[in-house]
Amino acid sequence: MIEDDKSNNNIPNSEQLVEQQQPLSKKHKIVAGILVVFGVFVFVAWIVQLKNSISSPFAYKGNEQNQSNNATTENNDEALKTKDSDKDGLSDWDELNVHHTSPYLEDSDSDGFSDKQEVDNGKDPNCPAGRDCSVDQTNQQATTTVNSNINNVNAIVGTQPVTTPNLNVSNTVVPVGGQPDTATLRQLLFQNGMKKDDLDKISDKDLLEAYAETASNTQ
Template identity: 40%
Template structure:
């Protein structure tokens, strides 16, 4: 009889308030699950996004003028060859090499010669004439033969046809980066200093040296040696 009474008991309908409360509860439940998953995904991706941001951050964009200004300021405090003269002074005041402690290869470093009143671009014992330091070429103290030997070449001057200074310049322009490094090592630069300089900088430096040598008449001496031999 009890079972029969249960089966025949009429079902209760939910009131409007109960329906609204149930709908609100379902909405909050579904919303909580949805936003929970979103938050979990965001937290999961955050470390990856941070790493990507750090990877792509890099340095800020600089114009050519800004980059040159930064390099100029850096040269005022750096001393690449460790001779006691900052790179800026060597480049723009004394016209010596910021990569060589002894630009004229006379056994006295640039610092000693500057502060003793001697010309750091003119070897001791040689008469370089009355020339302002700003007009001295960095190659003044290097003989033509030592240029060829320092460049790591085993060139027989008699075998090479040098008819004009331009022929000499063209020859040196064909020297590769390994021979340029050998030339700087032969001129007195240490391997530690040389390792700090990239190939592009060395090429620019060597090109400048060629130009100065050509203007100062060093290549005319090469032609004279060829004729003399």
């Protein structure tokens, strides 16, 4: 009987089980919440670290490539500053970036004087000796302007009838296939909006040729 009582004492009764299954206290809940938050923080930090570990090598390679390109450009510039391919006394860098001459031709304008000689004498190494290149440039611009004006002549004459107010018969209309004088053509173009200064730049010969070309194209 005594042994039975001892064995019965070792078996927890229902009241003891109820006490053991009581809900967590407020303190326990707080601790559990802190542990959950800490666990989430650790997990997020691990994800971020993993992402950085994956992407960092590629970002490093990109930065390394940019630095390599910049270093290559700087090295090329430094090499050009000490290189003189045509042996004219000017570095390739100066010829390309300052004087705009050929680094492979000792005399870029082929006038018998080296680029270095012309630069030292205050001359244009791209303009042959004895030539006024500023005049050439002005003539080229003037030619471009005249050609543009002639195109305007063609456009206007090809679409408008020609009136001849200076002829004896007033308001006579000359067909496109006719041959009016230059004064009539100039008057027509002036009436259609072309500036007098532009008209004065066109010779009578060019004006008549433009008219004849337009007339032949419209027949």
